[in-house]
Amino acid sequence: MMAADQIPTAxxxxxxxxxxxxxxxGAGVSAESGIPTFRDALDGLWSRFDPRxxxxxxxFIRHPARVQAxxxxxxxxxxxxxxxxxxxxxxxxxxxxESFSLITQNVDGLHRRAGSEAAVRLHGSLNDxxxxxxxxxxxxxxxxxxxxxxxxxPICRGLLRPGVVWFGEPLxxxxxxxxxxxxxxxxxxxxxxxxxxxxxxxxxxEMARQQHAFVxxxxxxxxPLSAGMDAVIRLPAGRALPAIARALDS
Ligand code: BJW
Ligand code: ZN
Numbered sequence: 001m002m003a004a005d006q007i008p009t010a011x012x013x014x015x016x017x018x019x020x021x022x023x024x025x026g027a028g029v030s031a032e033s034g035i036p037t038f039r040d041a042l043d044g045l046w047s048r049f050d051p052r053x054x055x056x057x058x059x060f061i062r063h064p065a066r067v068q069a070x071x072x073x074x075x076x077x078x079x080x081x082x083x084x085x086x087x088x089x090x091x092x093x094x095x096x097x098e099s100f101s102l103i104t105q106n107v108d109g110l111h112r113r114a115g116s117e118a119a120v121r122l123h124g125s126l127n128d129x130x131x132x133x134x135x136x137x138x139x140x141x142x143x144x145x146x147x148x149x150x151x152x153x154p155i156c157r158g159l160l161r162p163g164v165v166w167f168g169e170p171l172x173x174x175x176x177x178x179x180x181x182x183x184x185x186x187x188x189x190x191x192x193x194x195x196x197x198x199x200x201x202x203x204x205x206e207m208a209r210q211q212h213a214f215v216x217x218x219x220x221x222x223x224p225l226s227a228g229m230d231a232v233i234r235l236p237a238g239r240a241l242p243a244i245a246r247a248l249d250s
Contacts, residue, residue: 028193087114101182133158
């Protein structure tokens with residue numbers, strides 16, 4: 001049975017009785033704000049690169065100015081975008097449920113800008129630049145193209161990197177602990193706008209399911225996680241999450 005706007009009634013019922021709710025978000029929640037996902041082709045100057053190949057320590061070591069310029073380009077793009085109804089509805093969830101945990105893989109800061117300051121940021125933040133050599137925080141470098149001189153640490157002259165987690169790097173341990181605790185104790189766990197391919201984040205819904213949470217996916221496309229879900233909503237997050245809030249109010 002579906003409630004209005006294709007929200008499964010089983011999900012609405014479970015959310016009504018849930019004490020602990022956790023949500024994992026990915027790039028899809030920011031897609032309706034105009035921020036491309038990792039699967040979207042890049043535009044303009046960046047069209048010949050694969051975003052997932054730029055997000056590695058190896059790419060940074062081989063082409064530091066290219067990687068710095070790409071992250072500064074994304075900074076400017078994010079500054080020009082605003083949170084959408086998906087981010088806003090998730091912020092309202094803090095007041096709606098007895099315990100609510102928002103876990104994001106996104107580095108764009110849009111959950112915080114929507115008022116979810118407590119969001120767990122598993123993959124860091126685009127804003128917090130630091131030195132690759134000495135780890136001291138530093139202002140973002142003014143690097144706009146791969147032919148510019150790469151930005152360096154004012155103290156030790158090491159290369160500057162964005163405060164994000166690249167492939168092969170460990171996630172911030174406190175954030176990962178908070179995310180695993182939220183997944184393991186959730187009554188309902190929602191996976192929203194993520195391809196479910198990047199671990200350890202992609203393991204959180206299964207962790208929740210094994211601890212008897214009701215797990216649901218919001219994504220217009222099927223993912224490797226879909227088969228393990230109790231419910232799937234094939235709608236954009238900016239439509240599905242407000243529809244869930246309306247169904248809970250009705
Ligand atoms: C919509 C929508 C709309 C569109 N509404 N939806 C276990 C098994 C196999 C491999 C591994 C494993 N454990 C670890 C690994 C290795 C690796 C990994 O997972 N590899 C796989 C790819 C195979 N993981 C790691 O390396 C991690 N580190 C680690 O495990 O360290 C261990 C260690 C311990 C001790 C010492 C050393 C190491 C780190 C992973 C870091 C990922 N980093 C990135 C870049 C961050 C910086 C940046 O932004 O540039 O994080 S990669 C990229 O992928 C980014 C994202 O956060 C992440 C996930 O992507 P996401 O969000 O799912 O986006 P997309 O684009 O893939 O999907 C978007 C989805 O939205 C699609 O499904 C659309 O349909 C949907 N959508 N519009 C709703 N409107
Ligand atoms: Zn330094």
